[in-house]
Amino acid sequence: MADEKEELEPLPSVLADGLKRQVLAVQDYAKLSFESISNAFTPPFYWADTLEQMDVIGVGSLPIIVLTGFFIGGVLVLQTAAQFERFGETALTGDAVALALVRELGPAITALLVAGRNASGIASEIGSMVVTEQVDAMRALGTDPIRKLMTPRVLATVAMLPLLTAVSDFVGLIGGFLVAYFTLRLGAVQFWTRAIHALDFGDLVQGFAKPFVFAFIISTVACFMGLRVKGGTQGVGRATTSAVVISSVILLVTDTFITRLLLWAFHK
């Protein structure tokens, strides 16, 4: 009987239910994100947990950020140099690398790497705690899991991602310079002077405003996915994948809008 009833359910009703669930999920996400931030302004504060997460997210991500940043800078020079050579303007390589890295590639690629490395880690860690009732145990012991687990991760990511982006930008420029030096025979003074002069205040604001927003997206989506895990270890796996995919997609979509907004704000 139940199966027959299910089969007879009209398509609009099924779609409406699906839509309601999605809207409800967005509402839950918004509430959770707001709570995680508002917790940062009222005691108790979990500074030790925040520092530990800063170490995991910041220091732990440093090798991969340095490595990828270096090669992204290098490959950027290789790609742009060919175009500049056609016009005999290889000196502009420094400008192109600096602008592309600081404005866009540095923040976006660093955020994507952190999303891949840390969003998965956060979602699986919190998700495992949910399925083994550790989160319920925390609540039963009178501790708010959002305050204890989520807020430190959000604060740590928001504090660390801009720093990682700065490192990535700098290492990327070094990588770009080395490739430019060996392939284009561009001098150090010429490269660095042009690279630094190409950047103005608006570019720096653009480059360092984005990581704050991206960090917030990565950490809140990861925690949200972890905290709503259902279905045992399989559910943890699904949440981990969703955390990386959804946070990556949202941050790239958001990137477009932030870029447009900041370009408008700085009259570019």
Place this chain on the structure above:
Amino acid sequence: MTRAVPPAESRGQFSELVPGEPVISFKDVRIGFDDREVLQGISFETLPGETKVLLGEGGSGKTVIMKLAAGLMRPDSGTVTVMGHDIGAMPENELLQFRRHIGFVFQEGALFDSMTVSENVSFRLDEEGVDEAEADKRVHEALRFVEMEPAIERFPGELSGGMRRRVSIARALVDHPPIVFYDSPTAGLDPVTCQTIMSLILRGRDLQGVTSLLATQRVQDAFSLANFRFDKSTNRIVRDKRENGNAAQPTNQAQRPPVQGGALKQAPTPTISKGRDGEAASIVENGAISPTNVLVLREGKIYFEGPADELLRTSDAYLKEFLASAR
């Protein structure tokens, strides 16, 4: 009627346990998940110092009742009152304060696997900002109580299932809560470990005077609590000889005293705390220890409520079948 041992220092608004007044009260509580109503109008009361054993088949709603009582879930309708407070209507931040005054032993222990045994047990004390030396002392006391002191620096992953439950009991009792919820504490354990766990629950009840809900599928757990008590003078678990009709005669091997010459015999004298021990001792000496009542759930409703011996003497076909299968 017995009185629960007064709680540890400053329990604030949750400190009032009035003798004779129910500590836990469910009134027509309903809750459902995915179109299935798990609890269909549950009503019962638990008095101070009483142990209510929740029996029932898997999925009958035992764990849900405990999570509702702890405010970890909210009912769809009806009221859940604990120590005079409507738990279902309480905002989460107040619930967090409230939960600091209850103990909860989860089915699988739910220990924090990235923390050591010591850190697990001291978690609540650390959260409350208890002085490090005092916290350390109380952690050692609690672990000594469950005979897990040697494992103090080990991680939960290095412990057996029974050891994890014992640490979980220590974590629940470390702050001397007036109410403790035990969710299937003996599930999946071997008979000897089950006896050890039940002896710890008995000791918690008779030394600390806690009011408790205990969910289990093992009917002998109910009889262990109903028929035996911890005698502080001999430091042994003895048969309860009170004439209140609560002590039923065990009828099979599983209902033997939980520990006879086992772990308890070798156990050091529990030292929960000076003041509390004094009071707990008087409770035991007066012979007025907590009564144990059984509540059998069936298909979301209460099928039986009463003393364990009444359940044992039942002529109801379902209960007879349940008793036979749950042993």
